[in-house]
Amino acid sequence: MKWYIIFMLIGFKESMLLKRMVHTKCRGVLYPFSDVKRLQIKDEQVHWSVCVSDYDPPEYNSKALVNKPWADPPIEDKSFKPKWNELDGDINRKSHTGTYRIVNGRPLNPEGRTGIKGRGILGKWGPNHAADPIVTRWKMEGNKKVISNTTNLPILQFCAIQRHDCKQWAIPGGMVDAGEKVSETVQREFREEALNNLQVSKEQAEADEKMIRNFFKNGVVIYEGYVDDPRNTDNAWMETVAYNFHDEDGSHVGKLNLTAGDDAQNIQWMDIDQNIDLYASHSNFIKAVVERLKSHW
Known part of the structure; x- marks a missing residue:
């Protein structure tokens, strides 16, 4: 036995x-x-x-x-x-x-x-090498978190972009430039793909710039490693570091109006649940964030 x-x-x-x-x-x-x-x-x-x-x-x-x-x-x-x-x-x-x-x-x-x-x-x-910023906030109704009827857990939202190339929804990440730190990449990619051409005053733009810099100082590494990407071959492959940047009260990046950049066809704050279907291994990264924040799945 x-x-x-x-x-x-x-x-x-x-x-x-x-x-x-x-x-x-x-x-x-x-x-x-x-x-x-x-x-x-x-x-x-x-x-x-x-x-x-x-x-x-x-x-x-x-x-x-x-x-x-x-x-x-x-x-x-x-x-x-x-x-x-x-x-x-x-x-x-x-x-x-x-x-x-x-x-x-x-x-x-x-x-x-x-x-x-x-x-x-x-x-x-x-x-x-790529970097993927998973920017999240709670789904709110007024000043209260929206709670799922099935799990009794708060519903999380993340900043999702729809890619031009394959039309799939994804995390707004991108390639790490030569000599660039991964922490710099995640902030640059989020700006380029999610905050394109925000129509605000000069004063507001400066305030938002400072807020964004501070917000992206506090990321938590969710995953670093190999990515099951459709572009992979026997001799070249994708790897990433995925960070979660969570806006707990929605008063930082969570309050901004998202505007798709050149690499994104559409953009939205997307509700997260177990039916989410994203590009490459992105669904797995999102699931790890759900477990970290103890939210609805």
Whole structure:
């Protein structure tokens, strides 16, 4: 009986590990913004430790990246000598997941196969670092929090943008620029995507500027690591640091009128519940905020 229990625990641990490693959103049939089809693989074939002798996915490298100053050159460029797993000048080539392998001169996705090689439409080979500011406030009626009839917990809202590219709702995040601190990125991205062209007086603009700077000093890290992003490939992938910035009484950023920036089609304070469906791994980040603030789900 004792050995049976141990066996079951080991099996459970292994199944949970496999579940964590399985890609979903980065294994769609078509690679984003292309007509290139991914090689379809089974869940149990995702991890590199599993031998798939005939695994030979197509390669895709977007022509839109050619000669872009923020993008890496082609991997075969002899002048391209990146320092993998290190700070490479102003470029952070470290991964939150730890040390990733280099095979045949290419970084290997630490979470496994995606059905396509190359770097797709991502600017960097290896990890591409982003930052996601999850800005939240309570849903209010007058001076009272709105309580859910099903859970008897207060309903939380977050600043959500609708992306232009795929029309999905998302957290207003973005890429970390070379040499930029993640804390600077989250504030910049929120300004660009959620507070575009606010129509206020000069005095009000200065007051809002000070308020925003102070508000973004108090973020709580919700997640840092790999992101199951549809743009991921076998040799390039997204990673992020997600922060929660909560406006408890709605008197700071929570009171501002949101205005979508160039990267957002629409923007709103979105109610949070278990039916929320967001871009990439954003729903998981939101769920972590719900657990932290003990709100309705």
